[in-house]
Amino acid sequence: MPPPTIVKLHITFGLVSVPVDVHPATARHSVPLHLVHTRCGSRVRLHRFCEAEGIEIPREEIARGYEADGRTVILTDADLADLPLPSMKNIEVLAFVPADRIDPLLLDRAYYLSVDGPVAARPYVLLRDAMRETGQVAIARAVIRTRENLAVLRPRGEIIAMQTMLWPDELRPADGLEPPAHEPRPQELEMADLLMEQLTRGFHLEQQEDAYQRALERVVEAKLTGAEPPHAPEAPTAPIGAVDLMAELERSVAAAKARETSPAEPPLKEARAKKSPPSAP
Structure with missing residues (x-):
């Protein structure tokens, strides 16, 4: 069974538009741990309270708010789904770059893109094969779950995969973390x-398990x-020197x-x- 569709978008590059379904490409391992009271082991539940009224709020009465000029603007799901942003409905391709130009530290969540209807197959395959033959990937903008992201599109087998990226200014500099100068013999x-x-020798990444x-x-x-x-086994304590x-x-x-x-x-x-x-x- 294919993974579920989380949103329907259009890949746009130039004047070409390819309707696609976006599917989650990964499923994180879940650990069956929950919060308990240390004295008796009973489950601890988290509740949502209104600060002003001091009462618990049902989920249907909760929305997102934005502080502006000392006031709180309440934003509904409809407001957030209809932002005046080109990438709200589109995976907007900005450029094509060599695959090795992408810093792996910027990569985030992975998705599969499937064609939404038979008419989309021709431009979809064209984009996939063009990237494969040139060794390039597409850099795009896309909104996934109320957040705009940079994204990279690349061929993966017979499909196009998309991986969201951090914005360049979200990557922290590594200044001051460099080791002392040393020239190995x-x-x-x-x-x-x-x-x-x-x-x-004998290592197979696909056989690794959690x-x-x-x-x-x-x-x-x-x-x-x-x-x-x-x-846990003891970590080595002797310094390298x-x-x-x-x-x-x-x-x-x-x-x-x-x-x-x-x-x-x-x-x-x-x-x-x-x-x-x-x-x-």
């Missing part, structure tokens, strides 16, 4: 290259049985080679399946 660089190569849930389940199980819960960097690199390469020849741990899903008791008939 040639043999250290060579050993670091060897370590990088060794760690990369182990947080399994670790949380281990702690919960220990607390239910009154046992001491497992703890106190060790022989070359020796550490050599030991790291040896450890990576040893892991490569040792039996692999079962995948996370398989481990969960083995742990779960069989369901009753």
